[in-house]
Amino acid sequence: MSYDVVVVGAGFAGASIAYFLGRLGVKTLIADLKPWDFVGSKPCGDAVGKHHFDELSMPYPKGDELEGIVKGISIYSPSEQHEVFVSGEGFEIHRIKYTQRLLSDAISRGVEFLGGTHFREPIIKDDHVVGVKIWSGGAKEIFSKVVIDASGNARAVVRFLPKSWPVNEELVLGDANIAYREIRVLENHIDNPEVLRIYINNDVAPGGYWWYFPYSKMERTVNIGLGIRGDLRGLHPKELLYKHVFSRPEFKGSKVVESGGALVPTRRPIPSLVWNGIAVIGDAAYVVNPVHGGGKGSSMISAKCVSEAIKNALEVGSTSAKDLWEANTCYMIKYGGKQGSLDIFRYFLQKLSNDDLEFSISKKLVNGNELNEISLRGKFEVGLVDKILKLSSLLSRPSLLLKLRTVVKYMDLIKEHYLKYPSTPEGLNKWLHDLNKILKNYHDSLM
Numbered sequence: 001m002s003y004d005v006v007v008v009g010a011g012f013a014g015a016s017i018a019y020f021l022g023r024l025g026v027k028t029l030i031a032d033l034k035p036w037d038f039v040g041s042k043p044c045g046d047a048v049g050k051h052h053f054d055e056l057s058m059p060y061p062k063g064d065e066l067e068g069i070v071k072g073i074s075i076y077s078p079s080e081q082h083e084v085f086v087s088g089e090g091f092e093i094h095r096i097k098y099t100q101r102l103l104s105d106a107i108s109r110g111v112e113f114l115g116g117t118h119f120r121e122p123i124i125k126d127d128h129v130v131g132v133k134i135w136s137g138g139a140k141e142i143f144s145k146v147v148i149d150a151s152g153n154a155r156a157v158v159r160f161l162p163k164s165w166p167v168n169e170e171l172v173l174g175d176a177n178i179a180y181r182e183i184r185v186l187e188n189h190i191d192n193p194e195v196l197r198i199y200i201n202n203d204v205a206p207g208g209y210w211w212y213f214p215y216s217k218m219e220r221t222v223n224i225g226l227g228i229r230g231d232l233r234g235l236h237p238k239e240l241l242y243k244h245v246f247s248r249p250e251f252k253g254s255k256v257v258e259s260g261g262a263l264v265p266t267r268r269p270i271p272s273l274v275w276n277g278i279a280v281i282g283d284a285a286y287v288v289n290p291v292h293g294g295g296k297g298s299s300m301i302s303a304k305c306v307s308e309a310i311k312n313a314l315e316v317g318s319t320s321a322k323d324l325w326e327a328n329t330c331y332m333i334k335y336g337g338k339q340g341s342l343d344i345f346r347y348f349l350q351k352l353s354n355d356d357l358e359f360s361i362s363k364k365l366v367n368g369n370e371l372n373e374i375s376l377r378g379k380f381e382v383g384l385v386d387k388i389l390k391l392s393s394l395l396s397r398p399s400l401l402l403k404l405r406t407v408v409k410y411m412d413l414i415k416e417h418y419l420k421y422p423s424t425p426e427g428l429n430k431w432l433h434d435l436n437k438i439l440k441n442y443h444d445s446l447m
């Protein structure tokens, strides 16, 4: 059997690329461990910004694919006495139904779906991935011009590839969050169900946060979860959630509808989304926003960039790293640079004490609109930097002031560096070397 493209994994990233490839008329097979009825199921907060769908011309969730409308997010200080409201439209999406909708669209355009299928290993010939070995009611080999790893944290395909290929960079646990969430039906009515809530408190969720995301279309139903930095041994997000959150009176008598946890990569993207005959998207490519941990929107962006690069590579008749490279220049410009600078910001936030967090939120060092801008652009604008520095200095926080200066400087440096992402694979080693130098200097300066 042979295809132009085989996609391993039909989660949000895999379903998105199947949707795009179907529309581009590329002969595609998409395979997942899960059978059709469960495809897309995954522990998640289910929140996605509306702007992602607009920017990528993706269909909005509708009918029972849509579980809630979002109008903004309130971010609470450790004491919960102070909050910053970030206005912005979004959706609470039904993970299975929306994934199935994307896949159904792709199938209607000729894409083939294979559920209950276990990817086992890639077939490599002359330094080029040429197909996959799978188990689907028996061992099978399938050949293709490109294999796409959309297997999430499993990194099922790339983990088999040589370490020298830049698509195979291992995840360090300190660059990840471990998150656990439950969907619960509460006894009482939820106020402002169109506002998501994020609580920052290092005693409750060190290196992360806990969240309360109501499904506004489903009476009294809410997604509550907690994420912590991945390398904090001895701490477990489920235990912390039960100890600090579910013990609150508003959860008394609530019923658990669904529960589960998973790892979230919260770092800059892998150095390259493509190599000879292989592409990587979604969590397997570390495309999650390092600060808020949302990865659905960026999964769609990585899928769009990779699908277009594949279409063009197929037209020139070669799927080498060089011919697929435009996937990188597309992604790194659209989102990777922002991820890089937010990775710098994430490291800074994870080092702040509860006292600093309380101070920053209560004194409104950054307001909701400004926070939205930082999150969208991965950058502190000059006017904002001046305002924060002035406030911190007026309010005599010299250590915070110093750290902030450093963070802003390195966020800018990283963003500029991603704008210089190489236009061919030959430039990658030098670019990576310079990136690692900037990161090392930054980490040393915040020690």
Ligand SMILES: Cc1cc2nc3c(=O)[nH]c(=O)nc-3n(C[C@H](O)[C@H](O)[C@H](O)COP(=O)(O)OP(=O)(O)OC[C@H]3O[C@@H](n4cnc5c(N)ncnc54)[C@H](O)[C@@H]3O)c2cc1C
Pocket: 008, 009, 010, 011, 012, 013, 014, 031, 032, 033, 034, 039, 040, 042, 043, 044, 045, 046, 047, 048, 117, 118, 119, 120, 150, 151, 152, 153, 154, 156, 179, 180, 181, 225, 260, 261, 262, 263, 264, 281, 282, 283, 284, 288, 293, 294, 295, 296, 297, 299
């Ligand atoms: C608790 C939690 C809360 C989150 N909240 C949000 C949120 O509110 N908003 C947001 O945008 N993001 C959120 N995220 C992140 C988001 O869920 C992910 O970024 C996104 O789902 C990634 O999609 P994916 O397709 O890359 O991976 P996945 O959804 O993990 O899909 C991978 C697929 O690959 C399949 N697979 C794996 N191995 C194999 C194999 N060997 N053979 C065949 N198939 C295989 C799996 O069955 C799976 O279907 C959250 C994550 C967690 C853990």
